[in-house]
Amino acid sequence: AQSVTQPDARVTVSEGASLQLRCKYSYSATPYLFWYVQYPRQGLQLLLKYYSGDPVVQGVNSFEAEFSKSNSSFHLQKASVHWSDSAVYFCALNTNTGKLTFGDGTVLTVKP
Amino acid sequence: GALVYQYPRRTICKSGTSMRMECQAVGFQATSVAWYRQSPQKTFELIALSTVNSAIKYEQNFTQEKFPISHPNLSFSSMTVLNAYLEDRGLYLCGASTGNTEVFFGKGTRLTVV
Numbered sequence: 001a002q003s004v005t006q007p008d009a010r011v012t013v014s015e016g017a018s019l020q021l022r023c024k025y026s027y028s029a030t031p032y033l034f035w036y037v038q039y040p041r042q043g044l045q046l047l048l049k050y051y052s053g054d055p056v057v058q059g060v061n062s063f064e065a066e067f068s069k070s071n072s073s074f075h076l077q078k079a080s081v082h083w084s085d086s087a088v089y090f091c092a093l094n095t096n097t098g099k100l101t102f103g104d105g106t107v108l109t110v111k112p
Numbered sequence: 113g114a115l116v117y118q119y120p121r122r123t124i125c126k127s128g129t130s131m132r133m134e135c136q137a138v139g140f141q142a143t144s145v146a147w148y149r150q151s152p153q154k155t156f157e158l159i160a161l162s163t164v165n166s167a168i169k170y171e172q173n174f175t176q177e178k179f180p181i182s183h184p185n186l187s188f189s190s191m192t193v194l195n196a197y198l199e200d201r202g203l204y205l206c207g208a209s210t211g212n213t214e215v216f217f218g219k220g221t222r223l224t225v226v
Contacts, residue, residue, distance in 0.1 A: 032214075034215075041222075042219065042220075043203070043217060043218065043219040043220040044156075044205065044220075046217075049214065090155065090156070094215065098143075098144030098163065098209045098215065099146045099158055099161045099215075100146070100148075100156075102155045103155065104154075105155050
């Protein structure tokens with residue numbers, strides 16, 4: 001069975017600092033990988049996705065993520081965070097079945 | 113573009129009563145619809161996956177008797193929470209896809225049980 005692990009439940013960074021949110025997955029083949037963001041009291045918004053090809057994918061709001069098959073990882077990065085990036089971030093995996101397996105989420109707090 | 117609408121956005125029901133929520137896909141054919149629940153302070157759990165012309169597959173801990181789902185065509189699905197109790201509160205998301213790769217989500221139905 002597949003799984004997604006986000007090892008950091010909470011991350012706090014200062015505004016303007018760089019950010020990395022970690023995601024590790026477990027699946028025997030190459031999965032489809034996603035990062036979603038959830039703002040308070042709202043649903044999910046897609047940040048970026050990886051299907052195949054270039055392992056570095058660009059997303060909205062200057063987010064990017066790098067897929068590593070050898071490390072089974074799909075870490076999310078941003079060069080300079082803004083206070084409005086404070087939210088919960090979910091990494092998710094799709095094994096070509098139409099259903100997603102989510103990590104537990106990482107709560108990002110950006111200090112002014 | 114592909115959009116998914118869910119309604120109601122918020123609902124309150126009395127403990128022991130039932131509540132139906134709906135999911136509408138616009139701009140694409142929703143051959144698969146998955147329903148998820150996010151309990152307070154938790155991640156998203158898959159309740160069931162419905163694929164047109166196939167049986168609905170429920171995940172462990174979720175049953176058809178508690179969460180009956182209808183997926184009558186390529187643009188609509190509904191799910192009912194029967195006999196809702198406090199532990200059923202949370203955000204219910206509908207994720208629809210054509211093919212099996214990208215999933216489009218609605219904004220969710222937030223259920224409060226009193």
